[in-house]
Amino acid sequence: MREVAYHEHVLEEEPFYLPVGDEVEIFRAAYRARLPVSLKGPTGCGKTRFLEYMAWKLGREDGEPLPLITVACHEDLTAGDLVGRYILVGEETVWVDGPLTAAVKAGGICYLDEVVEARKDTLVLIHPLADHRRILPLEKKGCLVRAHPRFLLVISYNPGYQSMLKDLKISTRQRFAAIDFTYPPPAVEARIIAGEAGVEENLARELARLGELARNLGEPGMEEGPSTRLLIYAARLIGQGVEPRRACETALVSAVSDDPVVQQAMRDLVAAVFP
Secondary structure, eight states: OOOOOGGGGOOOSOOOOOOOSSHHHHHHHHHHTTOOEEEEOOTTSSHHHHHHHHHHHHHHHHTSOOOEEEEEOOTTOOHHHHHEEEEEETTEEEEEEOHHHHHHHHOOEEEEETGGGSOHHHHGGGGGGSSTTOEEEETTTTEEEEOOTTOEEEEEEOGGGOOSSSOOOHHHHTTSEEEEOOOOOHHHHHHHHHHHHOOOHHHHHHHHHHHHHHHTOOOTTOSSOOOHHHHHHHHHHHHTTOOHHHHHIIIIIHHHOOOHHHHHHHHHHHHHHOO
């Protein structure tokens, strides 16, 4: 573990993001009110990109960069991984802040991505940060850290992956204002594909139509249809000269499912869109 280099988490360039509804206004209001926010939606629908865009945008509006420190949650994530720990440097034992503590102290957005993957006993430590107290207890140091005025806690998860074993505790869930995400309408998704992959609008529209058709397949072996992210991958492969059907086979058919029935259904759709 090393000290978090704050400047590494500042977005210098505007991330590409196309609003679908009022999510920009709602998030801005939550940030101004310092309400912790939960971003809910299927994989690859733009939650992380949205947050990158908002960190950049709010930093510009405030006239001061707003860092975004992201933590990819997993089942082995410990409290020490989030808040920090003592480490041995030479012959000395020194404290090193974790990403959550660094964001709390310096002011910035701490983003716990796929938070339901983290252990519930680890998540309990964010409770005092996600209510009116806005404090972070550092038990190993025996102190409390009060959050910087610009600090904001944001979590994300995919409700489709939840189960009894991987779900937020009610006491955690009800500390966050929630913004729901889903895949954008085809016309908007086509503009996103064109903007992200730099391909012609006609191709982007065809890929967006393919995405819509695939999500409506209703095959039992398909947990979720192709994400906007995968459609962009397909567009980028085509942009590199890969034949459209082959690009879709690589970026969509094989990526979405290992079920032969689902894959064949996807291939049929690809053939219908790219005859």
